[in-house]
Amino acid sequence: MAYKKPRLAVFKMSSCDGCQLSLLDAEDELLDVLGGVELAYFPEASSKMLKGPYDIGLVEGSITTPRNVEEIRQIRKDCKILITIGSCATAGGIQALRNWKDVKEFTKIVYASPEYISTLDRSLPVSAYVHVDFELRGCPINKYQLIEVLNAFLNSRKPNVATHSVCIDCKLKENVCVMVAHGTACLGPVTQTGCNALCPSYDRGCFGCYGPMDSTNTASLAKEFKILGKTSFDVMTMFRNFNAYAEPFRKESEANEK
Amino acid sequence: MANEMKKIDKNGLGSIISALLEKGYKVIGPVLNGGAIIYDEITGVNDLPEGWGDKQEAATYRVVKRSDKALFGYVVGPHSWKKFLYPQKTKLWEAEKNNKGFDIKPSNGTAVKYAFLGVRSCELNAIQIQDRVFNNGMFADTFYNKIRKEIFTIAVNCTQAGGTCFCVSMDTGPKAKGGYDLALTEVINESGHYFILDEGSEKGREISSKVLSSEASQDEISAADKAVKNAEDNMGRKMNTDGIKEMLYNNHDHPAWALIAARCLSCANCTMVCPTCFCANVDDTTDLTGSHTERWRRWDSCFALDYSKVAGGNFRTSIKARYRQWMTHKLASWIDQFGSSGCVGCGRCISWCPVGIDITKEVELIRETAKA
Numbered sequence: 001m002a003y004k005k006p007r008l009a010v011f012k013m014s015s016c017d018g019c020q021l022s023l024l025d026a027e028d029e030l031l032d033v034l035g036g037v038e039l040a041y042f043p044e045a046s047s048k049m050l051k052g053p054y055d056i057g058l059v060e061g062s063i064t065t066p067r068n069v070e071e072i073r074q075i076r077k078d079c080k081i082l083i084t085i086g087s088c089a090t091a092g093g094i095q096a097l098r099n100w101k102d103v104k105e106f107t108k109i110v111y112a113s114p115e116y117i118s119t120l121d122r123s124l125p126v127s128a129y130v131h132v133d134f135e136l137r138g139c140p141i142n143k144y145q146l147i148e149v150l151n152a153f154l155n156s157r158k159p160n161v162a163t164h165s166v167c168i169d170c171k172l173k174e175n176v177c178v179m180v181a182h183g184t185a186c187l188g189p190v191t192q193t194g195c196n197a198l199c200p201s202y203d204r205g206c207f208g209c210y211g212p213m214d215s216t217n218t219a220s221l222a223k224e225f226k227i228l229g230k231t232s233f234d235v236m237t238m239f240r241n242f243n244a245y246a247e248p249f250r251k252e253s254e255a256n257e258k
Numbered sequence: 259m260a261n262e263m264k265k266i267d268k269n270g271l272g273s274i275i276s277a278l279l280e281k282g283y284k285v286i287g288p289v290l291n292g293g294a295i296i297y298d299e300i301t302g303v304n305d306l307p308e309g310w311g312d313k314q315e316a317a318t319y320r321v322v323k324r325s326d327k328a329l330f331g332y333v334v335g336p337h338s339w340k341k342f343l344y345p346q347k348t349k350l351w352e353a354e355k356n357n358k359g360f361d362i363k364p365s366n367g368t369a370v371k372y373a374f375l376g377v378r379s380c381e382l383n384a385i386q387i388q389d390r391v392f393n394n395g396m397f398a399d400t401f402y403n404k405i406r407k408e409i410f411t412i413a414v415n416c417t418q419a420g421g422t423c424f425c426v427s428m429d430t431g432p433k434a435k436g437g438y439d440l441a442l443t444e445v446i447n448e449s450g451h452y453f454i455l456d457e458g459s460e461k462g463r464e465i466s467s468k469v470l471s472s473e474a475s476q477d478e479i480s481a482a483d484k485a486v487k488n489a490e491d492n493m494g495r496k497m498n499t500d501g502i503k504e505m506l507y508n509n510h511d512h513p514a515w516a517l518i519a520a521r522c523l524s525c526a527n528c529t530m531v532c533p534t535c536f537c538a539n540v541d542d543t544t545d546l547t548g549s550h551t552e553r554w555r556r557w558d559s560c561f562a563l564d565y566s567k568v569a570g571g572n573f574r575t576s577i578k579a580r581y582r583q584w585m586t587h588k589l590a591s592w593i594d595q596f597g598s599s600g601c602v603g604c605g606r607c608i609s610w611c612p613v614g615i616d617i618t619k620e621v622e623l624i625r626e627t628a629k630a
């Protein structure tokens with residue numbers, strides 16, 4: 001039997017496109033990836049849009065509209081393996097900031113004819129609606145991790161995507177801890193690695209782009225931030241960011257709301 | 259025995275570095291970088307952090323300007339020598355697909371001759387502890403031992419203690435008791451700035467014979483001893499190790515573990531900076547075409563949730579279980595496993611814990627109400 005290349009599809013919900021662009025940005029590996037799959041559906045890259053079913057579906061973006069809900073249910077049916085990519089798809093994204101507000105109010109202020117806007121109250125991750133086989137975190141995702149995930153699925157092995165703290169990567173890179181040595185508040189100790197400790201490598205505290213790591217103690221870190229001079233409001237805004245609606249971050253920001 | 263002690267000055271130290279470079283060593287020493295004193299490659303005495311010191315407390319480390327020109331006027335920083343002997347990432351082997359199956363190509367590890375300048379007594383002890391872990395006969399680690407057997411060590415006796423140091427409690431310092439090729443004690447007083455040089459091995463004698471030195475007078479030696487005594491008398495921390503093994507074994511259900519866990523972030527910084535922690539993870543990678551595969555080892559930590567994931571589940575899901583595992587291993591079961599404590603009292607885990615969890619205080623917390 002002739003080997004059939006797996007069919008890859010890339011979809012977008014509510015998002016900025018940055019994550020799917022990481023795939024195109026992976027210039028050195030792109031040909032190998034494309035050599036290993038049949039690119040069946042990727043409107044950002046090709047006008048050839050083939051119908052499902054697909055073997056692997058990559059989904060970027062959060063679910064924010066009734067149309068997104070319909071689409072994602074169909075996508076789930078069409079894809080054998082569904083992988084969500086980026087903070088929007090895995091946690092609701094920066095647009096989940098609306099989850100604490102009244103969206104109807106916004107639409108009234110922003111749009112001349114708000115009656116044409118059909119949107120949901122909350123921005124939620126894809127996994128809130130359908131089963132997801134693998135979630136690749138990050139805002140944006142790391143292209144090397146994306147290739148690793150595709151590579152792993154193509155070679156039928158487990159992706160090497162660590163779920164531990166950013167701190168471990170800082171130490172592997174020999175970074176001097178910005179929190180201990182400079183007094184800079186850093187989300188690294190509660191954030192999942194993935195960026196190779198980008199911000200601390202440039203003497204900045206981690207912003208938490210990859211969301212909560214596998215076991216977080218945000219309350220203890222928040223307490224330490226206050227020792228470093230942060231107010232409750234500061235702490236709230238730090239946790240209410242690209243992964244604001246990821247459970248541990250959401251709870252910590254709410255605990256510091258007043 | 260009665261080693262003649264030599265005396266050298268800053269230029270003499272420079273000549274030692276040059277002699278080592280000439281012999282093909284890659285010389286590693288303390289340098290100021292990124293707001294801390296770390297270990298990196300040096301090519302001369304001017305690379306050393308002259309006139310810098312450090313201030314350490316739980317969760318805080320700051321470099322500070324000193325009023326003198328000491329070359330070793332600080333204690334240990336975030337790095338330790340383990341990053342050279344047991345690098346963060348090591349390729350164990352790779353394999354290539356062929357028409358019959360695959361060929362395995364072993365990895366040769368690092369073939370580099372390191373000279374370590376400025377190894378503190380606690381760190382020498384840490385290296386000896388890792389020797390027992392990695393050079394243990396049946397499961398000797400070829401990568402570690404290959405680098406280890408080539409190293410040249412220049413110890414520096416501490417003349418001041420850091421805020422989180424407790425080597426006196428662990429009987430690992432502040433004066434180096436062997437395991438070095440050369441040892442230096444830096445003295446700065448009214449009679450000048452000099453180093454007492456002690457030769458600890460034939461290799462050491464060979465290098466020191468190449469540098470200009472004089473015989474140290476009794477007064478100069480006493481001044482050096484007094485400086486080391488200063489470190490001994492000013493330990494920032496202490497730990498009562500009496501019966502510590504039994505105490506921890508008998509108190510695995512002590513309420514203190516939950517209190518510590520409420521603060522612990524499970525971030526793993528303590529284990530990364532600890533000079534004796536050695537846990538690693540092994541990752542297999544493939545290229546996209548599936549024709550080439552590599553197996554890599556990288557530092558991991560008992561604080562990482564995934565570390566205790568096995569087929570069928572995870573046996574240390576709570577932070578409490580992971581902290582307890584770390585401390586009990588370090589201070590108690592290490593003794594059963596390797597014949598000594600796993601802690602050398604360097605204080606790194608205290609300084610570099612972002613929330614200041616302090617192994618000496620946590621031991622006290624348990625001891626206060628420990629079950630016998």
Ligand code: SF4
Nearest residue numbers: 522523525526528611
């Ligand atoms: S003891 Fe401190 S450094 Fe270690 S895992 Fe806990 S919070 Fe992190």
Ligand code: SF4
Nearest residue numbers: 532601602604605607
């Ligand atoms: S447990 Fe802490 S004090 Fe002891 S050797 Fe490790 S880092 Fe140093």
